[in-house]
Amino acid sequence: MTTDLEYSSVLTGAGYMLYEIKQISVLKKKGLLDKEIRQEVLEENVFQYEKMSSIKRALPYILKRVNVLDETLLQLITQESLEIAKIINLYAIMKSDRLFFEFMYEVIQEKLQKNDYLLEKKDVNSFFIVKAEQSDFIESWSESTIEKLKQVYKKILLETGMLKSLRTGELNRLIIDEQIKDHLRRIGDIQYISAIGE
Incomplete structure (x- = not known):
């Protein structure tokens, strides 16, 4: 359950990353363990990044996201349409990031x-003001971290298709x-469907 997670600002460095999620x-x-996946991604430059440091920074967040997906969701994200993959990625972000889930659910x-x-x-x-009042940890974050999270949250909504435009906010x-x-109903994750607005 997402509410068991600690708050985190990792999305400042992770973002939507649909292509990377699909690759992982x-x-x-294929049955690879996290350690083997890490090795393959680094050796083969699976993400096709120019900088190795970018791969090393993004990989733990992507693995964390993929690790919340069960066999069925892994099958769907790799075999089905882009629209289905987008929804599953959004679910994985919510499931692995408590603050983003609360943003989706409460806003x-x-x-x-x-x-x-x-x-x-x-x-x-x-x-973000309310969350900072509720959590000393969030209150301790710098203004630049919070501004970056605001941008990332909106960009995730845009890339998922929930936000038509950053300019209009529609x-x-x-x-x-x-x-x-x-x-998701079968596995007891109905709250994630609700958070998307269904």
Whole structure:
């Protein structure tokens, strides 16, 4: 459960990374262990990054995300459409990052439930102010870390298709494939479907 996780600002260095998640999911499906995946990614430059330091920095977050996916979700993210992969990646980000899940659940879900399709700057700012009041750890973060997280959160929504444009802040309701919905219900992860606004 996401609420068991500590708060973290790792998304400042991880972002959406759909291509990378798909690559790691393929290796995971082949039965490779995390250590073997790390070795293959570094030796073969699986992500096709120019800098080795970028790969080393991104890899732990990507592995953490892929490790929350079970066999069914690994199968879907590697075999099905881009739209399905986007939803599964969004689920994996929420499942592995408590603060992002709370943002989705407390801000995005609430807006979509009210048929309010406008994500305003004040909505995002209010969320982080409230979280800093609730958590000394978040309160200790620098202003630049919080600003970066705000940007990353909006970019994740944009890349998933939930945000039509960064400029307008107009939200979109995602259509979640029935096989994903059924599977998440079966494994007791219905709150992630709710957080996407279904």
